[in-house]
Amino acid sequence: MRPPERWPLHPSPAATESLSSWLRRTASSYGMYSHQLLEHGLGHREFSDAELDLDPPRHLLDELAKRAGLDQHRVQAMTMAGWVPWLFDSLTPAPDTYETYVHQFSLLLPPGRRIVYAPRNWVPWLSTSGIRLGCRECLESGATILLFWQLPLTASCPAHRRRLETYEGHPADYIKWATPADDQRELPESLIVLDRRTWQAITTGSVNLPRRSVHAGVWFRLLRTLLDELSTPQGRYGRQLEDVRRVWDHCGHPFRAGLHSWQPFESLHWTRQQQLFEAAAAAMAMIEDGTLTAIGTSHLLRPEPKTPISDGTPPGSLTGTPGAQKQPTLDELWNQVTATRDACIAAAKTDPVVAKHLFDFARYGCRSEASVLGLRDTFGELQIPLDFLSQTEGDEPFA
Numbered sequence: 001m002r003p004p005e006r007w008p009l010h011p012s013p014a015a016t017e018s019l020s021s022w023l024r025r026t027a028s029s030y031g032m033y034s035h036q037l038l039e040h041g042l043g044h045r046e047f048s049d050a051e052l053d054l055d056p057p058r059h060l061l062d063e064l065a066k067r068a069g070l071d072q073h074r075v076q077a078m079t080m081a082g083w084v085p086w087l088f089d090s091l092t093p094a095p096d097t098y099e100t101y102v103h104q105f106s107l108l109l110p111p112g113r114r115i116v117y118a119p120r121n122w123v124p125w126l127s128t129s130g131i132r133l134g135c136r137e138c139l140e141s142g143a144t145i146l147l148f149w150q151l152p153l154t155a156s157c158p159a160h161r162r163r164l165e166t167y168e169g170h171p172a173d174y175i176k177w178a179t180p181a182d183d184q185r186e187l188p189e190s191l192i193v194l195d196r197r198t199w200q201a202i203t204t205g206s207v208n209l210p211r212r213s214v215h216a217g218v219w220f221r222l223l224r225t226l227l228d229e230l231s232t233p234q235g236r237y238g239r240q241l242e243d244v245r246r247v248w249d250h251c252g253h254p255f256r257a258g259l260h261s262w263q264p265f266e267s268l269h270w271t272r273q274q275q276l277f278e279a280a281a282a283a284m285a286m287i288e289d290g291t292l293t294a295i296g297t298s299h300l301l302r303p304e305p306k307t308p309i310s311d312g313t314p315p316g317s318l319t320g321t322p323g324a325q326k327q328p329t330l331d332e333l334w335n336q337v338t339a340t341r342d343a344c345i346a347a348a349k350t351d352p353v354v355a356k357h358l359f360d361f362a363r364y365g366c367r368s369e370a371s372v373l374g375l376r377d378t379f380g381e382l383q384i385p386l387d388f389l390s391q392t393e394g395d396e397p398f399a
């Protein structure tokens, strides 16, 4: 006899719940364990929680969607594979993954200073120790486990404004927290802001930064860039050493989280990862309030400059108030130009319309087919998807 298409009991997944957690809750409504539900309900072998939450077989996801009456994307989003390409470029490590993900942006250091480090078999955010984090208050009100608690991606729970903690055991049956309940160090305000932004990226797909809203994919890469910059070996900092030291002094943790030899963030112990999150949060706050000079894509973190409203007096007029029409210096103008260029390039990586405008603008200077092809190569090197430009082809390129 064929099993019924739709399971009679199927609790709705909570927002950002992991597949293993939802399956466990579904199975428990029948008095079963999830492996029993997979075996008797779907004829599948047992999967570990890690297998279910990382990249389970597609046909299993399709069957679960049917049995629970859920959209396939909703079921996929309960796995890490459902977060490609927003959070991960791919779950399969490739030789240039690190460079592509971590070095495309820069906030504190010129990208060339960090480029020597490219760990093998690396996937962003996937902790090599298989970290399990949770919010004590969230878990006291139910055994729903969030997908992102399995990644070192946030350090606190925005709902309860408390630190995430590591634990042993299984929240539905038994849980042993790694730290005593009263061992909650105060959360710095900057870390609350940082984690709130990451949650906004996860739940809405974009983040409101002081200058403008950015796509979640940009946010995750910006954050990972900052974590890399704050743990770069001291010898690479050059003129930026003092700035980076100020960030670490500000948050009161050892310089570079006390690292003696460089390791990617994902390989570090949670204690060091938390210190790096606090340093990243402090650095962002300091860039935003102007107490830290930053470079590259950092302009996204700075508020829009206040443009004085003209009283109608022509610039440079002798009747104007002395100093009111202060002309920018060449340095200031150049900074504006480079900041605008970097903003355009960063936006063009994710927005086809911006990419097309940028290409059209740059093409004005092209007088031959070879120079247009060279421009396309430059866009490729800048990791602006060339298929964004397909609409520009066929126009008269050498006008």
Ligand SMILES: [Zn+2]
Pocket: 135, 136, 137, 138, 139, 157, 158, 159, 160, 161
């Ligand atoms: Zn919570």
